[in-house]
Amino acid sequence: MKTIKKIFLRWEWLLILLTVGVFFFFNDLNPKAYTLPKLMGQTRVYMVDVGFMALGALLILLLGDIDISVASTAGLAATIMGITYRAGAPFWLALIAAVAVGAVCGLINGLLVTGFKELFPMIITLSTQTIYRGINYIILKDKSVGSFPEWFGNLGYDTVRDAWFAEEMPGWVAGSPEWIQWIYNFVGDFPVMLLCLLAVFPFFFVWIHKTPGGKRIFATGENIVTARYSGIRTDRMKITLFTLNGILAAVGGIFLAARTGAVKYTHANGYEMQAIAVAVLGGASTAGGKGSVVGILLSLILMTCLKNGLNIVYNDSFIMNLSVGALLILVVLLPNIGQYISDYWRVLKRRKEAAQKASPK
Amino acid sequence: MNGSKKRKTSFLEMFIKNRELGLIAILIILIGVVTLRTPAFLTGEKMLFIVEDTATMAILAFGMMCVMLVGSIDISISGIMAFSAMAAGIIMKNNISVTEVTQIVDGVEKIVKVRESVPLIYLLLIAMAVGAGCGLVNGLIIAYGNVLPIVTTLGMQYIIYGLAHIISDGQAVYKKDMSAAFTEFTRDFSFLGINSKTWIMLLVFAVMFIFITFFRSGRHLYAVGSNPEAAEMRGINVRRSKLLAHVIMGALAGLAGMMFASHDNKITQDLKTGYEMYVIAACVIGGVSVTGGAGKITGVLLGALTIGVINNGLPMLRLTGNAEFWKKLIQGLLILAAVVSNAAIQRTIQKRNLKGRNL
Numbered sequence: 001m002k003t004i005k006k007i008f009l010r011w012e013w014l015l016i017l018l019t020v021g022v023f024f025f026f027n028d029l030n031p032k033a034y035t036l037p038k039l040m041g042q043t044r045v046y047m048v049d050v051g052f053m054a055l056g057a058l059l060i061l062l063l064g065d066i067d068i069s070v071a072s073t074a075g076l077a078a079t080i081m082g083i084t085y086r087a088g089a090p091f092w093l094a095l096i097a098a099v100a101v102g103a104v105c106g107l108i109n110g111l112l113v114t115g116f117k118e119l120f121p122m123i124i125t126l127s128t129q130t131i132y133r134g135i136n137y138i139i140l141k142d143k144s145v146g147s148f149p150e151w152f153g154n155l156g157y158d159t160v161r162d163a164w165f166a167e168e169m170p171g172w173v174a175g176s177p178e179w180i181q182w183i184y185n186f187v188g189d190f191p192v193m194l195l196c197l198l199a200v201f202p203f204f205f206v207w208i209h210k211t212p213g214g215k216r217i218f219a220t221g222e223n224i225v226t227a228r229y230s231g232i233r234t235d236r237m238k239i240t241l242f243t244l245n246g247i248l249a250a251v252g253g254i255f256l257a258a259r260t261g262a263v264k265y266t267h268a269n270g271y272e273m274q275a276i277a278v279a280v281l282g283g284a285s286t287a288g289g290k291g292s293v294v295g296i297l298l299s300l301i302l303m304t305c306l307k308n309g310l311n312i313v314y315n316d317s318f319i320m321n322l323s324v325g326a327l328l329i330l331v332v333l334l335p336n337i338g339q340y341i342s343d344y345w346r347v348l349k350r351r352k353e354a355a356q357k358a359s360p361k
Numbered sequence: 362m363n364g365s366k367k368r369k370t371s372f373l374e375m376f377i378k379n380r381e382l383g384l385i386a387i388l389i390i391l392i393g394v395v396t397l398r399t400p401a402f403l404t405g406e407k408m409l410f411i412v413e414d415t416a417t418m419a420i421l422a423f424g425m426m427c428v429m430l431v432g433s434i435d436i437s438i439s440g441i442m443a444f445s446a447m448a449a450g451i452i453m454k455n456n457i458s459v460t461e462v463t464q465i466v467d468g469v470e471k472i473v474k475v476r477e478s479v480p481l482i483y484l485l486l487i488a489m490a491v492g493a494g495c496g497l498v499n500g501l502i503i504a505y506g507n508v509l510p511i512v513t514t515l516g517m518q519y520i521i522y523g524l525a526h527i528i529s530d531g532q533a534v535y536k537k538d539m540s541a542a543f544t545e546f547t548r549d550f551s552f553l554g555i556n557s558k559t560w561i562m563l564l565v566f567a568v569m570f571i572f573i574t575f576f577r578s579g580r581h582l583y584a585v586g587s588n589p590e591a592a593e594m595r596g597i598n599v600r601r602s603k604l605l606a607h608v609i610m611g612a613l614a615g616l617a618g619m620m621f622a623s624h625d626n627k628i629t630q631d632l633k634t635g636y637e638m639y640v641i642a643a644c645v646i647g648g649v650s651v652t653g654g655a656g657k658i659t660g661v662l663l664g665a666l667t668i669g670v671i672n673n674g675l676p677m678l679r680l681t682g683n684a685e686f687w688k689k690l691i692q693g694l695l696i697l698a699a700v701v702s703n704a705a706i707q708r709t710i711q712k713r714n715l716k717g718r719n720l
Contacts, residue, residue, distance in 0.1 A: 066511065112697075116704045120651040122434075122511075126638055127697035134690025141686055273515055286509045316531075318630070322523020328516035333506045340507075 011283040014331065015298040019305055026309030033312045039305065040189040044156065044259060046304040048193040049074075049268070052252035053275035054282070054296050055204055056245035061279050062208075063238060064221045064288020065113060065121035068272045072132035073105040073246050074253030075267035079136050081254060082145030082263045091149050099250045105132055106246020110239035129272070137265045146262030156258035160195065161188035193255055205293040217241070221288030277328050278303060302327075384647065384663040387699070388670060395674035402677050409555065415669030416562035417620045421636075422643040422665045423569045423658060424613035427606040429644055430582040432589070432653025433503055433510040435610050436637045437495070440521035442618030443632040445491040447525045449484045449619060450534035450628040457538050478540035488615040495521055496611020500604035525630045534628040547623040558620060565613065570658050582606055586653025643668050646699045671695055 026034045053070050060067045081098035085091055105128070112124045154163075165188055173184045208214035220227040220234050228234045252271070257263050276286075282299035284291030306327065310320045396403040421438060428435045456478045464473045478484075495517070502513045536544060547558050573579040584592040585602040593599050622628040647664025649656030675688050 112701070116701055118704050118707070119700055123641075123645050123651060123700055124697070126642065127693045127700070130638075130689055130693030130696065132693075134687070134693050137689050138686050273518075276511075277515060277519075280512050280515075286511050316526070318523045318526035318531075321519040322526075325516040325519025325523065329502060329508065329513060329520070332508050332512055332516075333502060336507045 012292070012294055012298055015282070015295065015302055018327075018331075019298065019302045022302065022305045022309060026305070026312070030309070030312050034309055037185070037189045039308055040186075040194070041159070041191065042308040043194045043304050044191045046307045047300050048191070048197050049252045049256040049259070050271060050274050050278055050303075051197045051296075051300050052200070052248045052255065053271055054278035054300065055200065055293070056248035056252075057272075057275040057279040058208075058282070058284050058291050058293070058296055059217070059241045059248075060121075060245050061276070061284040061286060062217050062221045062288065062291050063241060064224070064286075065238070066276070066286055067109060067125045067242070067245055068122065068276075069105070069109060069125040069129035069132055070245065070249040070252075070275055071268045071271040072129045072136065073102055073249040074256065074271060075263075075265065075269070076105060076132045076136045076253075077102040077250035078253040078257040078263045078267050079139055079145065079265070081257065082148075083139060085148065086145055091152065095254065098254055099247055102246040102248075102250020102253070103243050104246070106243040106249070107239065109246065110242030113242065114235040114238050133265070136267070140263070140265040142265070144262045144264040148257070148261070152258055153261055155192055156255075156261070158192045159188060160190045160192060163192050193258070196255070201293060201297055208293055218289055221290075223289075277324065281328055281331055381657070381659050381663055383703075384660060384667065388663065388667055391667065391670050391674060395670075395677050399677040402674065407673075409559070411669045411673045412562075412666070413556040413558050414673060415665050416556075416558040417617045417624075418636075418639060418643060418668065419562050419662055419665035420565050420613050420620070421617045421640045422647070422661045423565060424610035425640050425644050426647075426649050426656050426658060426661045427569075427573070427582060428510075428610045429641075429649045429651060430586045430653055430656055431603045431606045432586045433603060433606065434641070434651070435496075435499060435514045435607065436511065436641075437499060437514040437518040437521055438610065438614045438617075438640065439633050439636045440518045440525070441492050441495045441611055441614040442621060442636070443628075443630055444495060444521045444525040444528075444618075445488040445615035446618035446622040446628050446632060447529050447534070447630060448491045449488040450539070450622060451528060452487060453478045453484055453540060453543060454534050454538040457540065476537075476539065476541050478543070481540070481542040481546055484543060485616060485619055488619045489612045490615070492615025492618065493608050493612040496607040496609070496614070497604070499611065500607030503607065504600040504603035522630065529628075529630050531630070533630070534622075536626045539626065543619075543623055544626055545623075547620055558624075561616070561620070565616070566658065566662060573658055578602065578605060583654055586650075587655070639668060642696045646696065648703075667699070668692075 023039075053074065056070060057067065077098040080101045081094045084094040084097045089097075109121075109125055109128055112119075112128070113121045116124070169181070169184065173181055208217065216227070216232050216237065219230070220232060220237055224234055253268055256268055256271075260267075278299050279291065279296060280286070281302070282291065282295030282297075284295070303324065306323060307320050310316075310323055314320070392403065401407070425435065425438070458477050460475050460477070461472050462475050464471055499514055499517055502508050502517075503510050506513075547556070573582065581592070581597050581602045582605075584595065584597055585599050589599050592602075618632060621633055625632075643665040644656070644661055645651065645664070646667055647656065647661035649661060671692055672688070675691060
């Protein structure tokens with residue numbers, strides 16, 4: 001009985017419910033523009049680059065820290081990629097350089113956070129945010145760097161159909177029942193970028209939820225002192241996770257560059273807050289020790305559905321952000337209010353019982 | 362028990378005990394470095410200009426200090442600034458009346474347009490009220506809804522910018538829709554040679570100083586921040602204190618928004634995006650603890666001035682190329698250096714105190 005309750009009283013159900021609600025609401029409003037295939041195409045814009053950064057944000061939030069330098073890291077990594085390629089290096093080298101820069105940025109954050117424990121990660125990453133963005137600004141000035149190889153530009157736009165499927169539907173699909181055709185089309189609509197993101201999720205899920213290493217992250221976030229006394233090398237873990245976060249930010253920045261086609265010094269500006277918003281909506285808490293990979297995926301899907309719908313209806317980024325903000329606060333606030341009410345009822349009940357006991361019959 | 366010999370306080374310790382002294386030293390060093398490069402930097406006029414330029418940031422930092430004292434944080438202030446300035450701006454725009462007056466300037470008759478609207482003081486009060494309202498919502502969600510401050514204000518940032526967009530319908534308020542009193546109140550008005558922005562800042566400083574040092578609810582902010590449970594036991598209404606801090610922050614953000622709007626002669630819906638980070642940095646350099654319960658208002662003022670000197674001094678350093686490009690990097694490095702060096706010094710002091718302790 002208790003396990004059933006546990007399964008159904010999960011945060012993820014709320015997200016799924018909201019996603020379904022949002023989808024059908026906008027689908028009803030705009031049956032032509034808001035369909036599943038078109039939504040799949042929009043995941044490139046709303047899901048992929050934020051998704052990588054949100055995974056990184058989840059790792060940091062699990063520790064109870066916060067990193068607001070990810071967007072600057074992403075920008076710097078993409079810039080390094082651009083200038084390395086422009087300098088004549090092969091493109092794979094440029095990609096490695098970008099990821100390495102991301103790792104170094106993350107490593108610096110991690111070393112500073114573990115080296116100066118009395119300072120808050122927020123303050124440290126606030127200053128490194130400015131520093132990374134500043135380096136980016138010095139490198140690029142007010143120009144932009146672009147003209148990447150063709151396949152890289154295609155990565156930003158291609159769907160699975162464009163990339164791998166034949167021009168016409170193969171005979172075995174055309175001859176098979178309708179649902180197989182539907183699946184064929186559905187898979188064909190997947191952007192390649194989205195596949196790259198989705199490929200990462202199983203690894204993270206297994207690592208964070210199913211291995212001892214993942215459990216150690218939760219333990220550290222829950223209570224760092226207890227974790228250290230029970231033999232977890234918390235400093236090393238923090239440095240590793242911050243480095244990994246930097247790498248994820250760099251990957252996000254690279255995918256964003258694939259989509260935009262050029263890198264300016266404002267590359268990925270404001271993404272740090274989006275990433276944190278996605279992670280929090282996915283059930284992570286800035287107090288640490290809470291969050292799930294599945295939650296991140298679901299909240300990414302919810303964000304995509306909501307943002308795309310609002311974009312179609314209002315065509316206005318401010319309204320879009322307003323709704324995201326309201327959703328963020330409501331989703332976090334509602335369980336607290338529920339808790340408050342249930343606590344209040346319990347107190348009332350106890351009082352009644354106590355009064356009955358006290359009064360002689 | 363042997364006779365407790367009073368340990369001589371070292372130079373280093375004096376600086377730590379009195380954080381403001383250290384900040385003043387940093388300020389003097391910064392000004393000195395810039396002056397070495399450009400002697401014209403060290404003039405009374407330039408210094409006054411830096412104070413004037415920093416005044417708005419300082420006002421915001423005073424509010425942020427209150428919020429950080431209770432262990433909370435507010436990253437929605439740039440949204441609040443835009444929204445409250447926009448609300449007041451729209452009221453001003455709707456009540457604008459332009460009269461043409463012939464004036465004789467240098468013996469030539471000229472037709473001068475005089476733009477009048479709602480009195481300035483009402484506009485400022487409206488903006489502060491709107492800001493306080495936003496702060497109230499923040500405070501209610503944080504204190505009574507038990508939502509973490511950074512999540513709340515992150516969400517509110519999005520919401521408030523959206524509201525600013527909705528009430529303005531995407532239109533900015535330009536100078537032609539502003540009353541003369543509004544466009545001039547931060548520019549032309551000065552008293553004793555000091556700009557009105559500085560005067561407003563000094564007024565807010567005085568009020569906040571008195572509130573936070575002598576008033577009971579002001580002292581409660583420190584108690585709530587350093588130990589919420591103990592404060593609760595002591596009979597302090599922790600939630601109300603948090604609410605109060607956020608309302609103060611909101612009201613000051615409204616005032617600051619009006620000052621920025623008047624200075625820029627334009628109210629846009631993305632007024633000063635990302636400014637909250639400078640304000641938080643000013644507070645941290647000024648010695649306010651992010652965990653709450655520690656921080657002095659004089660320190661915050663000096664912290665804001667430090668950032669002001671950095672901002673204004675950097676172009677004077679005449680680095681290679683355009684100084685604008687270097688500004689961000691140096692800002693970040695200096696903020697990092699300030700907080701890290703402070704932590705390092707504090708650590709040495711603690712170590713030394715442990716060594717010298719008489720047990």
